[in-house]
Amino acid sequence: MTHTDGMALALQAAREALAAGEVPVGAALLQGDRVLAMYGNRRERDHDPTAHAELLALREGARALGDWRLRDCTLYVTLEPCPMCAGALVMSQLGLCVFAAPDPQKGCCGSVYDLPGDPALSGVTRWQPGPGREEAEELLREFFEGLRERGVSSEE
């Protein structure tokens, strides 16, 4: 499975989140070619501040494997992980995170911080920008424009 294939799953989950009225971010966790989990953001539906796509995918994938250590897994996500999710990459010993769009406001894989890359946290996770940025950003734009049209103040 190529990075483009992996990201296509994450983008599909992001589109489903958009359709459900959520901030459209999606994630897919793979071990080789095996898809362990695919999730869109569910924060509003679940009234759960931790229900970001990445955290949901890491949790379900680890349960599927029966091990919280995800060293040989790759997480595809449509937006650069926030501090919570970047911390979760570190805590799960994830192998690789590939993200589509950078997040200059809250991104913690190189934008605001590089939590996985900080030797002080003894992390093993590598990360890299990947394919799909244009579509990922278009989904976010569509969501926030919809909010503005309805006069709702945005809150990511």
Added chain:
Amino acid sequence: MTHTDGMALALQAAREALAAGEVPVGAALLQGDRVLAMYGNRRERDHDPTAHAELLALREGARALGDWRLRDCTLYVTLEPCPMCAGALVMSQLGLCVFAAPDPQKGCCGSVYDLPGDPALSGVTRWQPGPGREEAEELLREFFEGLRERGVSSEE
């Protein structure tokens, strides 16, 4: 409810985690005097890298309130939150986090980073060291000594 009362709940959850063979960290989420959630770490039992006490308490508490925003809530936790959990404090807009023992290795409320206090992340969460440090550290010591006696390499 005083900080000592709140931390007593977190310490009780940490003791239960120790008895279950988990790294003994506990957390309690309160809204005024109302206890919204009380959790010990469940990482090994649930094979879930995100099943830290803090994350579990934030998740259950938010669902109980029907709102992911926890601005008027206080989280008591026996160990300074890791990057993932400190990020979750920020993402949940938690009011206050009180922790018992600092964590010089992974703590992100002042030790390695101060994620809640960083204006770049636009967080609103305050944090402070609180009561219970001695007992919290004693529980951790007991756990890691037990691992060493059994010849298991520690992995926090």
